[in-house]
Amino acid sequence: xxxxxxxxxxxxxxxLVRFLYxxxxxxxxxxxxxxxxxARALVHRPENTRGWLFVVAAxxxxxxxxxxxxxxxxxxxxxxxxxxxxxxxxxxxDADTQRTLxxxxxxxxxxxxxxxxxxxxxxxxxxxxxxxxxxxxxxIGTTLARARRRLVExxxxxxxxxxxxxxx
Amino acid sequence: xxxxxxxxxxxxxxxxxxGELPSAERVALEAHxxxxxxxxxxxxxxxxxxxxxxxxxxxxxPAERPAPPxxxxxxxxxxxxxxxxxxxxxxxxxxxxxxxxxxxxxxxxAVVSDTPQxxxxxAQHRDAFAQPEKxxxxxxxxxxxxxxxxAPTRATARASVQTATAERxxxxxxxxxxxxxxxxxxxxSRSVTLNAAAAPRSVADSLTARVAEVVVDGxxxxxxxxxxxxxxxxxxxxxxxxxxxxxxxxxxxxxxRRVPGTDGTIVVEQTLDSSTVIQIFQRPxxxxxxxxxxxxxxxxxxxxxxxxxxxxxGRQRGDRMFARFVRGLRxxxxxxxSADSLNRLLEQVAPLP
Numbered sequence: 001x002x003x004x005x006x007x008x009x010x011x012x013x014x015x016l017v018r019f020l021y022x023x024x025x026x027x028x029x030x031x032x033x034x035x036x037x038x039a040r041a042l043v044h045r046p047e048n049t050r051g052w053l054f055v056v057a058a059x060x061x062x063x064x065x066x067x068x069x070x071x072x073x074x075x076x077x078x079x080x081x082x083x084x085x086x087x088x089x090x091x092x093x094d095a096d097t098q099r100t101l102x103x104x105x106x107x108x109x110x111x112x113x114x115x116x117x118x119x120x121x122x123x124x125x126x127x128x129x130x131x132x133x134x135x136x137x138x139x140i141g142t143t144l145a146r147a148r149r150r151l152v153e154x155x156x157x158x159x160x161x162x163x164x165x166x167x168x
Numbered sequence: 169x170x171x172x173x174x175x176x177x178x179x180x181x182x183x184x185x186x187g188e189l190p191s192a193e194r195v196a197l198e199a200h201x202x203x204x205x206x207x208x209x210x211x212x213x214x215x216x217x218x219x220x221x222x223x224x225x226x227x228x229x230p231a232e233r234p235a236p237p238x239x240x241x242x243x244x245x246x247x248x249x250x251x252x253x254x255x256x257x258x259x260x261x262x263x264x265x266x267x268x269x270x271x272x273x274x275x276x277x278a279v280v281s282d283t284p285q286x287x288x289x290x291a292q293h294r295d296a297f298a299q300p301e302k303x304x305x306x307x308x309x310x311x312x313x314x315x316x317x318x319a320p321t322r323a324t325a326r327a328s329v330q331t332a333t334a335e336r337x338x339x340x341x342x343x344x345x346x347x348x349x350x351x352x353x354x355x356x357s358r359s360v361t362l363n364a365a366a367a368p369r370s371v372a373d374s375l376t377a378r379v380a381e382v383v384v385d386g387x388x389x390x391x392x393x394x395x396x397x398x399x400x401x402x403x404x405x406x407x408x409x410x411x412x413x414x415x416x417x418x419x420x421x422x423x424x425r426r427v428p429g430t431d432g433t434i435v436v437e438q439t440l441d442s443s444t445v446i447q448i449f450q451r452p453x454x455x456x457x458x459x460x461x462x463x464x465x466x467x468x469x470x471x472x473x474x475x476x477x478x479x480x481x482g483r484q485r486g487d488r489m490f491a492r493f494v495r496g497l498r499x500x501x502x503x504x505x506s507a508d509s510l511n512r513l514l515e516q517v518a519p520l521p
Contacts, residue, residue: 103228141181142177148220
Protein backbone atom coordinates (compact mmCIF):
# COMPACT_ATOMS: atom_id res chain seq x y z
CA UNK A 1 0.00 0.00 0.00
CA UNK A 2 1.54 3.30 -1.05
CA UNK A 3 2.38 5.79 1.65
CA UNK A 4 0.18 8.76 2.34
CA UNK A 5 2.01 11.30 0.21
CA UNK A 6 0.51 14.26 2.04
CA UNK A 7 2.01 12.93 5.26
CA UNK A 8 5.36 12.27 3.64
CA UNK A 9 5.23 15.75 2.18
CA UNK A 10 4.70 17.30 5.57
CA UNK A 11 7.50 15.36 7.20
CA UNK A 12 10.04 15.20 4.38
CA UNK A 13 9.72 18.37 2.33
CA UNK A 14 12.23 20.47 4.31
CA UNK A 15 14.79 17.66 4.27
CA LEU A 16 14.35 17.16 0.56
CA VAL A 17 14.82 20.88 -0.09
CA ARG A 18 17.97 20.83 2.05
CA PHE A 19 19.25 17.75 0.24
CA LEU A 20 18.66 19.38 -3.13
CA TYR A 21 20.06 22.70 -2.05
CA UNK A 22 23.41 21.12 -1.35
CA UNK A 23 23.43 19.80 -4.87
CA UNK A 24 22.16 22.78 -6.86
CA UNK A 25 23.14 25.55 -4.41
CA UNK A 26 20.15 27.63 -5.24
CA UNK A 27 17.37 27.75 -2.67
CA UNK A 28 14.64 28.52 -5.15
CA UNK A 29 15.71 25.82 -7.58
CA UNK A 30 15.90 23.39 -4.68
CA UNK A 31 12.31 24.19 -3.73
CA UNK A 32 11.15 23.88 -7.33
CA UNK A 33 12.83 20.53 -7.72
CA UNK A 34 11.49 19.26 -4.42
CA UNK A 35 7.98 20.22 -5.43
CA UNK A 36 8.52 18.66 -8.79
CA UNK A 37 9.63 15.44 -7.14
CA UNK A 38 6.50 15.36 -4.98
CA ALA A 39 4.35 16.16 -7.98
CA ARG A 40 5.86 13.19 -9.76
CA ALA A 41 5.26 11.04 -6.71
CA LEU A 42 1.59 11.96 -6.92
CA VAL A 43 1.55 10.55 -10.42
CA HIS A 44 3.70 7.48 -9.83
CA ARG A 45 2.43 6.56 -6.36
CA PRO A 46 5.59 4.68 -5.41
CA GLU A 47 5.54 2.09 -2.64
CA ASN A 48 8.31 3.69 -0.65
CA THR A 49 7.61 7.34 -1.23
CA ARG A 50 10.45 8.76 0.80
CA GLY A 51 13.17 6.65 -0.77
CA TRP A 52 11.68 7.16 -4.19
CA LEU A 53 11.64 10.92 -3.70
CA PHE A 54 15.31 11.08 -2.88
CA VAL A 55 16.23 8.95 -5.87
CA VAL A 56 14.19 11.16 -8.16
CA ALA A 57 15.51 14.31 -6.52
CA ALA A 58 19.10 13.15 -6.89
CA UNK A 59 18.48 12.42 -10.56
CA UNK A 60 16.87 15.79 -11.12
CA UNK A 61 19.74 17.52 -9.37
CA UNK A 62 22.18 15.64 -11.58
CA UNK A 63 20.31 16.66 -14.72
CA UNK A 64 20.18 20.17 -13.39
CA UNK A 65 23.92 20.16 -12.82
CA UNK A 66 24.55 18.93 -16.33
CA UNK A 67 22.31 21.57 -17.76
CA UNK A 68 23.95 24.25 -15.69
CA UNK A 69 27.33 23.10 -16.83
CA UNK A 70 26.17 23.26 -20.40
CA UNK A 71 24.93 26.75 -19.99
CA UNK A 72 28.04 27.80 -18.15
CA UNK A 73 25.89 29.09 -15.38
CA UNK A 74 28.46 28.03 -12.87
CA UNK A 75 30.61 30.89 -14.07
CA UNK A 76 28.21 33.39 -12.63
CA UNK A 77 27.95 31.39 -9.44
CA UNK A 78 31.69 31.23 -9.04
CA UNK A 79 32.08 34.86 -9.90
CA UNK A 80 30.10 35.78 -6.84
CA UNK A 81 32.37 33.76 -4.63
CA UNK A 82 35.13 35.70 -2.92
CA UNK A 83 38.69 34.97 -3.99
CA UNK A 84 39.87 34.92 -0.44
CA UNK A 85 38.05 34.38 2.80
CA UNK A 86 38.44 36.69 5.72
CA UNK A 87 40.58 35.82 8.68
CA UNK A 88 37.68 36.36 11.04
CA UNK A 89 36.81 33.53 13.41
CA UNK A 90 34.41 30.87 12.23
CA UNK A 91 31.36 32.27 13.88
CA UNK A 92 32.02 35.72 12.46
CA UNK A 93 32.47 34.99 8.77
CA ASP A 94 29.38 35.82 6.86
CA ALA A 95 26.90 33.19 5.87
CA ASP A 96 27.67 33.38 2.16
CA THR A 97 31.35 32.77 2.67
CA GLN A 98 30.58 29.94 5.02
CA ARG A 99 28.30 28.34 2.49
CA THR A 100 30.92 28.68 -0.19
CA LEU A 101 33.51 27.00 2.00
CA UNK A 102 31.22 24.11 2.87
CA UNK A 103 30.28 23.78 -0.77
CA UNK A 104 33.89 23.54 -1.80
CA UNK A 105 34.58 21.08 0.98
CA UNK A 106 31.66 18.91 -0.12
CA UNK A 107 33.04 18.99 -3.64
CA UNK A 108 36.18 17.36 -2.29
CA UNK A 109 34.28 14.25 -1.26
CA UNK A 110 33.80 11.32 -3.57
CA UNK A 111 30.31 11.26 -5.05
CA UNK A 112 29.40 8.19 -3.03
CA UNK A 113 30.64 9.59 0.27
CA UNK A 114 28.87 12.86 -0.41
CA UNK A 115 25.64 11.13 -1.29
CA UNK A 116 25.70 9.06 1.88
CA UNK A 117 26.41 12.11 4.00
CA UNK A 118 23.67 14.21 2.42
CA UNK A 119 21.17 11.38 2.71
CA UNK A 120 22.02 10.89 6.37
CA UNK A 121 21.65 14.59 6.96
CA UNK A 122 18.29 14.46 5.21
CA UNK A 123 17.12 12.04 7.88
CA UNK A 124 17.62 8.73 6.11
CA UNK A 125 18.44 5.61 8.09
CA UNK A 126 21.42 3.39 7.32
CA UNK A 127 19.05 0.91 5.72
CA UNK A 128 17.62 3.58 3.48
CA UNK A 129 21.04 4.92 2.57
CA UNK A 130 22.17 1.41 1.72
CA UNK A 131 19.16 0.89 -0.51
CA UNK A 132 19.73 4.25 -2.13
CA UNK A 133 23.45 4.04 -2.78
CA UNK A 134 23.90 0.34 -3.32
CA UNK A 135 26.40 0.18 -0.48
CA UNK A 136 26.28 -2.69 1.98
CA UNK A 137 24.45 -1.76 5.14
CA UNK A 138 27.52 -2.64 7.17
CA UNK A 139 29.62 -0.19 5.12
CA ILE A 140 27.49 2.85 5.82
CA GLY A 141 29.11 3.68 9.16
CA THR A 142 32.56 3.58 7.62
CA THR A 143 31.40 5.61 4.62
CA LEU A 144 29.90 8.26 6.86
CA ALA A 145 32.94 8.35 9.10
CA ARG A 146 35.16 8.92 6.08
CA ALA A 147 32.80 11.50 4.58
CA ARG A 148 32.65 13.47 7.83
CA ARG A 149 36.38 13.39 8.27
CA ARG A 150 37.03 14.54 4.73
CA LEU A 151 34.44 17.26 4.96
CA VAL A 152 35.98 18.71 8.09
CA GLU A 153 39.51 18.39 6.75
CA UNK A 154 38.65 19.94 3.41
CA UNK A 155 36.83 22.76 5.13
CA UNK A 156 39.76 23.48 7.40
CA UNK A 157 42.10 23.35 4.42
CA UNK A 158 39.92 25.82 2.56
CA UNK A 159 39.91 28.20 5.46
CA UNK A 160 43.60 27.73 5.97
CA UNK A 161 44.26 28.34 2.28
CA UNK A 162 42.07 31.39 2.37
CA UNK A 163 43.99 32.79 5.27
CA UNK A 164 47.27 32.33 3.45
CA UNK A 165 45.93 34.17 0.46
CA UNK A 166 44.59 36.92 2.65
CA UNK A 167 47.92 37.27 4.41
CA UNK A 168 50.05 36.85 1.37
CA UNK B 169 38.15 -7.85 22.26
CA UNK B 170 40.78 -5.67 20.67
CA UNK B 171 40.18 -1.97 20.12
CA UNK B 172 37.09 -0.91 18.26
CA UNK B 173 37.47 -0.03 14.60
CA UNK B 174 41.12 -0.91 14.39
CA UNK B 175 41.96 -0.05 10.82
CA UNK B 176 38.25 0.26 10.20
CA UNK B 177 38.02 4.01 9.77
CA UNK B 178 35.64 4.61 12.67
CA UNK B 179 32.66 2.93 11.05
CA UNK B 180 31.51 1.11 14.14
CA UNK B 181 31.82 4.15 16.36
CA UNK B 182 29.96 6.31 13.88
CA UNK B 183 27.22 3.73 13.53
CA UNK B 184 27.05 3.64 17.32
CA UNK B 185 26.89 7.43 17.57
CA UNK B 186 24.28 7.50 14.83
CA GLY B 187 22.19 5.03 16.80
CA GLU B 188 22.40 2.58 13.92
CA LEU B 189 24.48 -0.18 15.44
CA PRO B 190 22.51 -3.43 15.71
CA SER B 191 21.63 -4.05 19.35
CA ALA B 192 23.89 -7.08 19.85
CA GLU B 193 26.90 -5.14 18.59
CA ARG B 194 25.90 -2.15 20.66
CA VAL B 195 25.84 -4.14 23.86
CA ALA B 196 29.25 -5.60 23.09
CA LEU B 197 30.67 -2.20 22.20
CA GLU B 198 29.41 -0.57 25.38
CA ALA B 199 30.89 -3.39 27.44
CA HIS B 200 34.23 -2.82 25.75
CA UNK B 201 34.12 0.96 26.13
CA UNK B 202 33.49 0.55 29.85
CA UNK B 203 36.89 -1.01 30.32
CA UNK B 204 38.97 0.58 27.48
CA UNK B 205 40.10 4.19 27.94
CA UNK B 206 41.70 4.21 24.48
CA UNK B 207 38.42 3.47 22.80
CA UNK B 208 36.55 5.91 25.02
CA UNK B 209 38.97 8.62 23.95
CA UNK B 210 38.47 7.56 20.36
CA UNK B 211 34.71 7.74 20.79
CA UNK B 212 35.04 11.29 22.10
CA UNK B 213 37.10 12.26 19.07
CA UNK B 214 34.67 10.72 16.65
CA UNK B 215 31.76 12.39 18.40
CA UNK B 216 33.48 15.76 18.03
CA UNK B 217 34.16 15.05 14.37
CA UNK B 218 30.57 14.03 13.79
CA UNK B 219 29.22 17.12 15.51
CA UNK B 220 31.57 19.36 13.60
CA UNK B 221 30.56 17.84 10.27
CA UNK B 222 26.89 18.24 11.18
CA UNK B 223 27.46 21.85 12.12
CA UNK B 224 29.24 22.53 8.83
CA UNK B 225 26.44 20.98 6.85
CA UNK B 226 23.97 22.89 8.94
CA UNK B 227 25.64 26.15 8.02
CA UNK B 228 25.07 25.38 4.35
CA UNK B 229 21.34 25.08 4.35
CA PRO B 230 18.77 27.13 2.51
CA ALA B 231 16.68 29.63 4.38
CA GLU B 232 13.81 27.64 5.83
CA ARG B 233 10.63 28.52 4.08
CA PRO B 234 7.33 26.86 4.79
CA ALA B 235 6.30 24.20 2.34
CA PRO B 236 3.61 25.36 -0.05
CA PRO B 237 0.21 23.78 0.57
CA UNK B 238 0.14 20.18 -0.50
CA UNK B 239 -2.78 20.86 -2.84
CA UNK B 240 -0.62 23.15 -4.94
CA UNK B 241 1.61 20.26 -5.88
CA UNK B 242 -0.84 19.23 -8.52
CA UNK B 243 0.28 22.27 -10.41
CA UNK B 244 3.74 23.03 -11.56
CA UNK B 245 5.68 25.35 -9.29
CA UNK B 246 5.40 28.90 -10.48
CA UNK B 247 6.98 32.16 -9.64
CA UNK B 248 5.19 35.43 -9.28
CA UNK B 249 7.70 38.17 -9.83
CA UNK B 250 7.32 41.49 -8.09
CA UNK B 251 6.17 43.26 -11.22
CA UNK B 252 3.14 41.06 -11.71
CA UNK B 253 0.70 43.43 -10.04
CA UNK B 254 1.74 46.40 -12.10
CA UNK B 255 1.62 44.54 -15.37
CA UNK B 256 -1.72 42.98 -14.65
CA UNK B 257 -3.13 46.46 -14.24
CA UNK B 258 -1.57 47.42 -17.55
CA UNK B 259 -2.88 44.43 -19.43
CA UNK B 260 -6.30 44.71 -17.88
CA UNK B 261 -6.56 48.34 -18.89
CA UNK B 262 -5.75 47.48 -22.49
CA UNK B 263 -8.33 44.75 -22.45
CA UNK B 264 -10.99 46.96 -20.94
CA UNK B 265 -10.28 49.83 -23.32
CA UNK B 266 -10.42 47.63 -26.38
CA UNK B 267 -13.43 45.74 -25.17
CA UNK B 268 -15.25 49.00 -24.58
CA UNK B 269 -14.31 50.18 -28.05
CA UNK B 270 -15.88 47.15 -29.63
CA UNK B 271 -18.88 47.41 -27.45
CA UNK B 272 -19.51 50.96 -28.62
CA UNK B 273 -18.91 50.11 -32.24
CA UNK B 274 -21.12 47.02 -32.33
CA UNK B 275 -23.75 47.55 -29.70
CA UNK B 276 -26.29 45.13 -31.16
CA UNK B 277 -26.04 41.48 -30.14
CA ALA B 278 -25.39 39.59 -33.35
CA VAL B 279 -25.38 35.99 -32.32
CA VAL B 280 -27.53 33.22 -31.12
CA SER B 281 -24.98 31.29 -29.21
CA ASP B 282 -26.45 27.92 -28.34
CA THR B 283 -27.73 25.48 -30.91
CA PRO B 284 -28.46 21.79 -30.62
CA GLN B 285 -25.59 20.93 -32.94
CA UNK B 286 -23.21 22.85 -30.83
CA UNK B 287 -24.38 21.16 -27.70
CA UNK B 288 -23.75 17.82 -29.30
CA UNK B 289 -20.35 18.93 -30.48
CA UNK B 290 -19.49 20.28 -27.08
CA ALA B 291 -20.51 17.09 -25.40
CA GLN B 292 -18.38 15.08 -27.79
CA HIS B 293 -15.40 17.26 -27.20
CA ARG B 294 -15.83 17.02 -23.52
CA ASP B 295 -16.01 13.27 -23.69
CA ALA B 296 -12.81 13.27 -25.65
CA PHE B 297 -10.84 15.32 -23.18
CA ALA B 298 -12.52 15.70 -19.85
CA GLN B 299 -11.49 13.89 -16.69
CA PRO B 300 -14.00 15.43 -14.33
CA GLU B 301 -13.02 13.36 -11.30
CA LYS B 302 -9.52 14.73 -11.57
CA UNK B 303 -10.45 18.33 -12.17
CA UNK B 304 -8.62 20.50 -9.65
CA UNK B 305 -10.99 22.30 -7.36
CA UNK B 306 -9.41 25.63 -8.21
CA UNK B 307 -9.77 25.34 -11.96
CA UNK B 308 -10.76 28.77 -13.20
CA UNK B 309 -12.97 29.29 -16.18
CA UNK B 310 -11.13 29.31 -19.46
CA UNK B 311 -12.26 30.93 -22.61
CA UNK B 312 -13.35 27.62 -24.02
CA UNK B 313 -15.54 26.83 -21.09
CA UNK B 314 -16.99 30.29 -21.22
CA UNK B 315 -17.57 30.83 -24.88
CA UNK B 316 -18.13 27.33 -26.14
CA UNK B 317 -20.11 25.56 -23.48
CA UNK B 318 -23.83 26.11 -23.19
CA ALA B 319 -24.92 27.15 -19.75
CA PRO B 320 -27.18 24.18 -18.90
CA THR B 321 -24.58 21.52 -19.60
CA ARG B 322 -21.89 23.63 -18.11
CA ALA B 323 -23.56 23.40 -14.77
CA THR B 324 -23.17 19.67 -14.78
CA ALA B 325 -19.72 19.64 -16.26
CA ARG B 326 -17.60 20.81 -13.39
CA ALA B 327 -18.39 22.43 -10.12
CA SER B 328 -15.68 24.96 -10.67
CA VAL B 329 -17.31 26.23 -13.80
CA GLN B 330 -20.32 27.15 -11.74
CA THR B 331 -18.27 29.91 -10.22
CA ALA B 332 -18.77 31.82 -13.44
CA THR B 333 -20.22 35.16 -12.52
CA ALA B 334 -22.35 37.72 -14.22
CA GLU B 335 -19.10 39.27 -15.27
CA ARG B 336 -18.28 36.20 -17.27
CA UNK B 337 -21.71 36.30 -18.83
CA UNK B 338 -21.02 39.87 -19.83
CA UNK B 339 -17.71 38.88 -21.36
CA UNK B 340 -19.41 36.17 -23.32
CA UNK B 341 -21.99 38.63 -24.60
CA UNK B 342 -19.26 40.99 -25.51
CA UNK B 343 -17.38 38.34 -27.40
CA UNK B 344 -20.51 37.59 -29.33
CA UNK B 345 -21.22 41.24 -30.04
CA UNK B 346 -17.83 42.04 -31.38
CA UNK B 347 -18.14 39.54 -34.19
CA UNK B 348 -19.55 41.21 -37.29
CA UNK B 349 -21.66 39.25 -39.74
CA UNK B 350 -19.12 39.47 -42.55
CA UNK B 351 -16.51 37.78 -40.44
CA UNK B 352 -18.89 35.10 -39.42
CA UNK B 353 -19.78 34.26 -42.98
CA UNK B 354 -16.15 34.04 -43.96
CA UNK B 355 -15.34 32.02 -40.90
CA UNK B 356 -18.19 29.66 -41.54
CA SER B 357 -17.29 29.06 -45.14
CA ARG B 358 -13.66 28.44 -44.34
CA SER B 359 -14.60 26.14 -41.56
CA VAL B 360 -16.70 24.05 -43.89
CA THR B 361 -14.18 24.10 -46.70
CA LEU B 362 -11.23 23.19 -44.63
CA ASN B 363 -12.75 20.65 -42.38
CA ALA B 364 -14.87 17.96 -43.82
CA ALA B 365 -15.24 16.42 -40.39
CA ALA B 366 -15.45 19.60 -38.38
CA ALA B 367 -18.23 19.67 -35.88
CA PRO B 368 -19.43 23.29 -36.28
CA ARG B 369 -21.66 23.62 -39.34
CA SER B 370 -23.98 26.52 -38.80
CA VAL B 371 -23.13 30.18 -38.83
CA ALA B 372 -23.92 30.44 -35.18
CA ASP B 373 -21.57 27.58 -34.38
CA SER B 374 -18.76 29.18 -36.28
CA LEU B 375 -19.33 32.44 -34.53
CA THR B 376 -19.00 30.95 -31.15
CA ALA B 377 -16.24 28.67 -32.23
CA ARG B 378 -14.35 31.60 -33.62
CA VAL B 379 -13.17 32.42 -30.18
CA ALA B 380 -13.26 28.97 -28.76
CA GLU B 381 -11.18 27.20 -31.33
CA VAL B 382 -7.48 27.15 -31.71
CA VAL B 383 -6.01 26.76 -35.13
CA VAL B 384 -2.96 24.63 -35.61
CA ASP B 385 -1.56 25.19 -39.05
CA GLY B 386 -4.96 25.81 -40.51
CA UNK B 387 -6.70 22.94 -38.81
CA UNK B 388 -9.10 24.18 -36.18
CA UNK B 389 -8.96 22.09 -33.07
CA UNK B 390 -11.72 22.47 -30.59
CA UNK B 391 -10.17 22.66 -27.16
CA UNK B 392 -13.12 22.53 -24.86
CA UNK B 393 -11.52 21.00 -21.79
CA UNK B 394 -8.12 22.56 -21.70
CA UNK B 395 -8.10 22.77 -17.94
CA UNK B 396 -8.13 19.00 -17.68
CA UNK B 397 -5.00 18.51 -19.68
CA UNK B 398 -2.13 17.14 -17.64
CA UNK B 399 -0.22 19.71 -15.69
CA UNK B 400 3.49 19.49 -16.25
CA UNK B 401 6.39 21.24 -14.66
CA UNK B 402 8.18 24.09 -16.25
CA UNK B 403 11.20 21.82 -16.62
CA UNK B 404 9.08 19.34 -18.48
CA UNK B 405 7.59 22.06 -20.66
CA UNK B 406 11.04 23.23 -21.51
CA UNK B 407 12.24 19.78 -22.39
CA UNK B 408 9.23 19.21 -24.62
CA UNK B 409 9.73 22.50 -26.41
CA UNK B 410 13.49 22.37 -26.49
CA UNK B 411 13.65 25.89 -25.14
CA UNK B 412 12.14 28.08 -22.47
CA UNK B 413 8.36 28.32 -22.70
CA UNK B 414 6.99 31.71 -23.64
CA UNK B 415 4.30 33.78 -22.06
CA UNK B 416 3.29 37.28 -21.16
CA UNK B 417 6.12 38.61 -19.07
CA UNK B 418 4.00 40.54 -16.61
CA UNK B 419 1.37 37.94 -15.84
CA UNK B 420 1.40 35.29 -13.18
CA UNK B 421 1.83 31.84 -14.69
CA UNK B 422 -0.82 29.53 -13.34
CA UNK B 423 0.45 26.32 -14.83
CA UNK B 424 1.96 24.53 -17.77
CA ARG B 425 -0.04 21.81 -19.45
CA ARG B 426 0.65 19.25 -22.10
CA VAL B 427 -1.84 19.19 -24.94
CA PRO B 428 -2.87 15.64 -25.85
CA GLY B 429 -1.22 14.58 -29.04
CA THR B 430 2.23 13.99 -30.31
CA ASP B 431 3.28 17.29 -31.79
CA GLY B 432 4.75 18.58 -28.57
CA THR B 433 2.24 21.33 -27.99
CA ILE B 434 2.08 22.72 -24.50
CA VAL B 435 -0.08 25.45 -23.12
CA VAL B 436 0.99 28.06 -20.63
CA GLU B 437 -1.95 29.34 -18.64
CA GLN B 438 -1.59 32.80 -17.22
CA THR B 439 -4.02 34.80 -15.17
CA LEU B 440 -4.95 38.26 -16.30
CA ASP B 441 -7.03 38.74 -13.21
CA SER B 442 -8.75 36.49 -10.74
CA SER B 443 -11.28 35.25 -13.26
CA THR B 444 -9.53 35.55 -16.62
CA VAL B 445 -7.10 33.01 -17.93
CA ILE B 446 -5.02 33.57 -21.03
CA GLN B 447 -3.83 30.41 -22.72
CA ILE B 448 -0.68 30.47 -24.77
CA PHE B 449 -0.27 27.41 -26.94
CA GLN B 450 3.19 26.72 -28.20
CA ARG B 451 5.12 24.02 -29.91
CA PRO B 452 8.42 23.72 -31.71
CA UNK B 453 7.97 25.45 -35.04
CA UNK B 454 9.99 22.79 -36.79
CA UNK B 455 7.98 19.83 -35.57
CA UNK B 456 6.18 17.78 -38.15
CA UNK B 457 2.73 18.91 -39.08
CA UNK B 458 0.18 17.00 -37.18
CA UNK B 459 -3.55 17.14 -37.15
CA UNK B 460 -4.93 15.65 -33.98
CA UNK B 461 -8.54 16.20 -34.96
CA UNK B 462 -8.21 14.45 -38.29
CA UNK B 463 -9.11 17.62 -40.14
CA UNK B 464 -8.24 18.27 -43.72
CA UNK B 465 -6.57 21.54 -44.34
CA UNK B 466 -5.65 23.61 -47.38
CA UNK B 467 -2.02 24.05 -48.21
CA UNK B 468 -2.36 27.75 -48.90
CA UNK B 469 -3.80 28.24 -45.45
CA UNK B 470 -0.89 26.50 -43.90
CA UNK B 471 1.54 28.49 -45.99
CA UNK B 472 -0.25 31.67 -45.03
CA UNK B 473 0.01 30.74 -41.39
CA UNK B 474 3.63 29.83 -41.62
CA UNK B 475 4.32 33.06 -43.40
CA UNK B 476 2.38 35.05 -40.91
CA UNK B 477 4.21 38.26 -40.16
CA UNK B 478 3.67 41.78 -39.00
CA UNK B 479 2.12 42.98 -42.27
CA UNK B 480 -0.58 40.36 -41.86
CA UNK B 481 -1.57 41.47 -38.43
CA GLY B 482 -4.02 44.00 -39.72
CA ARG B 483 -6.07 41.16 -41.15
CA GLN B 484 -6.02 39.06 -38.07
CA ARG B 485 -9.29 40.21 -36.73
CA GLY B 486 -11.17 38.66 -39.59
CA ASP B 487 -9.27 35.42 -39.07
CA ARG B 488 -9.78 33.04 -36.26
CA MET B 489 -6.14 32.48 -35.53
CA PHE B 490 -3.70 34.55 -33.61
CA ALA B 491 -0.31 33.11 -34.04
CA ARG B 492 3.26 34.13 -34.40
CA PHE B 493 6.69 32.68 -34.07
CA VAL B 494 8.77 33.47 -31.04
CA ARG B 495 12.29 32.20 -31.56
CA GLY B 496 11.89 28.53 -32.40
CA LEU B 497 8.30 28.26 -31.21
CA ARG B 498 5.02 28.64 -32.92
CA UNK B 499 2.78 30.46 -30.48
CA UNK B 500 -0.98 30.87 -30.41
CA UNK B 501 -3.00 32.80 -27.93
CA UNK B 502 -6.48 32.35 -26.57
CA UNK B 503 -8.45 34.18 -23.99
CA UNK B 504 -11.82 35.76 -23.30
CA UNK B 505 -10.74 39.04 -24.86
CA SER B 506 -11.33 40.84 -28.08
CA ALA B 507 -9.31 39.88 -31.11
CA ASP B 508 -7.24 43.02 -30.99
CA SER B 509 -6.53 42.60 -27.31
CA LEU B 510 -5.33 39.10 -27.99
CA ASN B 511 -3.19 40.28 -30.85
CA ARG B 512 -1.65 42.97 -28.75
CA LEU B 513 -0.99 40.52 -25.98
CA LEU B 514 0.48 38.11 -28.49
CA GLU B 515 2.99 40.71 -29.51
CA GLN B 516 4.13 40.91 -25.90
CA VAL B 517 4.80 37.20 -25.69
CA ALA B 518 8.39 36.45 -24.80
CA PRO B 519 10.38 33.70 -23.11
CA LEU B 520 9.30 33.52 -19.50
CA PRO B 521 11.82 34.88 -17.01
